[in-house]
Each structure stands twice: as structure tokens, then as C-alpha cells.
Amino acid sequence: MMDPRLNVINKRFQNVKKIIAVSGGKGGIGKSQTAASLALCLAKHNYRTGLLDLDFCGPSTHVILGVEGIYPEEEKGIVPPKFNGISFMSITYYTGNNPSPLRGSEISNAIIEILAITRWEDLDFLIIDMPPGTGDPVLDVIRLIKRVEFLLVTTPSRVAQEVLKRELKVLNELGITVIGILENMKTKKGSQVASELLNLGVPFLGSIDFDYDLEDALGSPAKLLQTDFAAQLDQIISQKCL
Amino acid sequence: MxxxxxxxxxxxxxxxxxxxENLKEIVRVKVMVGELQQIELDVFNFAMENILQQGGGALSMEKISLEVDKCVLRCKVCGEDWYYSDSLQDLSEEDSEAIHFVPEVAHVYVRCPRCGSPDFEITSGRGVWIDYIEGEK
Known part of the structure; x- marks a missing residue:
């Protein structure tokens, strides 16, 4: 018995130059905010950008960006619609606002389905918003998307950093490229993350201060781009990633 | 499409x-189509025919047989087995179309008829797979 979908997945990314999975292990550290804002910043710099939300049990990039009223087109597969210049793909097109209570193997199957049927147009960057944890979705993305690179997010919390180290070990063991680590929600001077992660052999990209006004910008790409969060992220990626 | x-x-x-497998000739291919995905067989055949015309090599349509696999669901909470076709009457066209694109979305719209749980297993008839390829070396 053969699963034919596995043979077309890499072909679906043949027109995508760089694929970045935004991950970090722990929940609540700002992965989705980083992924969505990163996509917005890249699109602002006129890069052809896609955003794929693979957090099937807790999708949120559509809320962050304010995506509503668009739906993929069917053209020899499904073509993600554009939102604010970003080709946007999410399971929410099919689940609506309903919860999706999926077990691990079903998440895997749904990821394979989405990757096999989604036809990305020519892109400079595809940003993938990863769910928390180092379970099926991370392993599937590594297994199925051969050129994927990881951008890891953490916070000054030792709890988040300990989880990040575990994910980093898995990525290192599997030989996956890690672009670097981003410290989010910084509240004190200096960077605890930079010193803590010094010995891990992964570039420290920079820190983003805790942005108390970020919540007010949710749902509006224009407002999101004006936040301190986006400004700091933009500066970091412009210096270290582009 | x-x-x-x-x-x-x-x-x-x-x-x-x-x-x-270094097959010189492909004799027969059996493709299973899970009922849950509600693939339109005419459209699927039309697509395969077109793709094969563009370069199917040793493969042609007459060698491919399709069989629909009945979809059975099993509740992980109460153990109830039921046919997806029995749940179809409770689904709207939009719900059913969403399942067509991503079959796992069934967990969003389908519930166990006995206990109402969304925690069920798709025991058969999920998607599209190749059952076997027969050929000569």
C-alpha cells in the first residue's frame, strides 16, 4: 500500500526559494506573531511571500493578520489566496471557527494532505507557523520538506529556553539548518538568552522587547507593521537574514 | 479541480x-479511493488521462483500476462503529466540501452517533492510495 501524496510534496515547493519554519517548542512565546509579522515585513520589502499555518489545533495567524472572506482557488490542486500581498494558507479555510480535535496521526495525515495539494506560486520566502512541541508536525515538516530551515523563538524565561534546547538538540541531530534564535518578550536590560545559548553553536539573531501595545494592533496588517515589535523584528531580519 | x-x-x-523495480511493463495498477474524501471519479479519471497523455511512459489508463473503499469510523470513547455515509445526511454541503479537501476535518463536523464524541478513528476509506502495482521485469 503506497501513499502517493508523499511523492509530490517537494515538487509543490519547487518555485519557493527559501522555506523558514518558525518554531521554538514552548507555547505562548510568540511564534505565530513572529511568523505572521515576518511574512508582513518580507512582503513590505517586496519579497514574494507565503505564510502557511501548520498549527492545526490552535491556528492563529488568521486572527493576527485579520484574514477574513478569502478562500483558496481550485486549480490543479488548491492555490492559496493573497492577503495583503501574502499567499496565505491555513486549515481555517476548512474548519471555520470550529475546534479541530485531532490526534497525532491525524495531524500528520492532514499536514501531508495540505502539503500535497497546495500549489504555491513563485515565492522568495515561505514562512511556516509551527505548533508548540517537537512532535509530529516538526518531524513531518523535516521529513517532508527537504529544504526547510528553522528560525527558533524563545523568551527570557528559563522554562522556554529549556524547551528550546530540547528542540535544538533534535534539529542538530537531524542535521537541520537553524537560521538562528530570536529572543521575544524581553523585559530586562541585556539578554539572558544570548549568554545562555552561547555554547549551543547557533546564531543569536537578536531580542525583541515586550510590546504592551501589540494586542491593539491585532487584526490589522497596517497597524501591526507600525508596532515596536514589527520594527525590531524588521531590523533583526534585515541585518541577519536577508 | x-x-x-x-x-x-x-x-x-x-x-x-x-x-x-525495473519494470519493463506495467500490467495492472489498483488505486483505492476512500469514500470519506468524496473524490469525483469522473474528474479524477479525466485528470489522470490528461497527465498520462503528457508523459505516462509505461502507464496507460486501461491498466488502472479504481475501487472506492467504504468509509468506516470507530469512536475511541464508546467503541461504536458506523459508516460515514450515515453521517452525511447531517452535514451541510460546505462541511462535506471541507472534508473533501482535508479528510481529517471530519473531526470538526462529524460526531459519534451513540455518544456524540468527535474523538473517532477513520478505520477505512480515508483518502487515495495505491493498493498494488503489477508488472513484468
Missing amino acids: HEWALAEAVVETVLKEAGK
Whole structure:
């Protein structure tokens, strides 16, 4: 018995130059905010950008960006619609606002389905918003998307950093490229993350201060781009990633 | 025409596997189509035919047989087994179409008829897969 979908997945990314999975292990550290804002910043710099939300049990990039009223087109597969210049793909097109209570193997199957049927147009960057944890979705993305690179997010919390180290070990063991680590929600001077992660052999990209006004910008790409969060992220990626 | 993407996957997989096994001739291919995905067989066949015309090598339509696999669901909470076709009457066209694109979305819209749980297993009839490829070396 053969699963034919596995043979077309890499072909679906043949027109995508760089694929970045935004991950970090722990929940609540700002992965989705980083992924969505990163996509917005890249699109602002006129890069052809896609955003794929693979957090099937807790999708949120559509809320962050304010995506509503668009739906993929069917053209020899499904073509993600554009939102604010970003080709946007999410399971929410099919689940609506309903919860999706999926077990691990079903998440895997749904990821394979989405990757096999989604036809990305020519892109400079595809940003993938990863769910928390180092379970099926991370392993599937590594297994199925051969050129994927990881951008890891953490916070000054030792709890988040300990989880990040575990994910980093898995990525290192599997030989996956890690672009670097981003410290989010910084509240004190200096960077605890930079010193803590010094010995891990992964570039420290920079820190983003805790942005108390970020919540007010949710749902509006224009407002999101004006936040301190986006400004700091933009500066970091412009210096270290582009 | 989302069926096209799946038809393309089937054709590419058969040709790849036949190449791996050094098959000079592909005699018969059996493709199973899970009922849950509600693939339109006419559209699926049309897509495969077109893809094969563009370069099917040793594979042609008459060698491919399709069989629909009845979808059975099993509740993980109370153990109830039921047919997806029995749940269809409770689904709207939009719900059913969403399941067509991503079959796991069934967990959003379908509930166990006995206990009402969304925690069920798709024991058969999920998607599209290749049951076997027969050929000569």
C-alpha cells in the first residue's frame, strides 16, 4: 500500500526559494506573531511571500493578520489566496471557527494532505507557523520538506529556553539548518538568552522587547507593521537574514 | 479541480515505483479511493488521462483500476462503529466540501452517533492510495 501524496510534496515547493519554519517548542512565546509579522515585513520589502499555518489545533495567524472572506482557488490542486500581498494558507479555510480535535496521526495525515495539494506560486520566502512541541508536525515538516530551515523563538524565561534546547538538540541531530534564535518578550536590560545559548553553536539573531501595545494592533496588517515589535523584528531580519 | 493534484501524485508514484523495480511493463495498477474524501471519479479519471497523455511512459489508463473503499469510523470513547455515509445526511454541503479537501476535518463536523464524541478513528476509506502495482521485469 503506497501513499502517493508523499511523492509530490517537494515538487509543490519547487518555485519557493527559501522555506523558514518558525518554531521554538514552548507555547505562548510568540511564534505565530513572529511568523505572521515576518511574512508582513518580507512582503513590505517586496519579497514574494507565503505564510502557511501548520498549527492545526490552535491556528492563529488568521486572527493576527485579520484574514477574513478569502478562500483558496481550485486549480490543479488548491492555490492559496493573497492577503495583503501574502499567499496565505491555513486549515481555517476548512474548519471555520470550529475546534479541530485531532490526534497525532491525524495531524500528520492532514499536514501531508495540505502539503500535497497546495500549489504555491513563485515565492522568495515561505514562512511556516509551527505548533508548540517537537512532535509530529516538526518531524513531518523535516521529513517532508527537504529544504526547510528553522528560525527558533524563545523568551527570557528559563522554562522556554529549556524547551528550546530540547528542540535544538533534535534539529542538530537531524542535521537541520537553524537560521538562528530570536529572543521575544524581553523585559530586562541585556539578554539572558544570548549568554545562555552561547555554547549551543547557533546564531543569536537578536531580542525583541515586550510590546504592551501589540494586542491593539491585532487584526490589522497596517497597524501591526507600525508596532515596536514589527520594527525590531524588521531590523533583526534585515541585518541577519536577508 | 483538486482531484488533479491527487491524480498527479498517483501517476508519479506508479512511474517512480515501476522505475525502482525495473519494470519493463506495467500490467495492472489498483488505486483505492476512500469514500470519506468524496473524490469525483469522473474528474479524477479525466485528470489522470490528461497527465498520462503528457508523459505516462509505461502507464496507460486501461491498466488502472479504481475501487472506492467504504468509509468506516470507530469512536475511541464508546467503541461504536458506523459508516460515514450515515453521517452525511447531517452535514451541510460546505462541511462535506471541507472534508473533501482535508479528510481529517471530519473531526470538526462529524460526531459519534451513540455518544456524540468527535474523538473517532477513520478505520477505512480515508483518502487515495495505491493498493498494488503489477508488472513484468
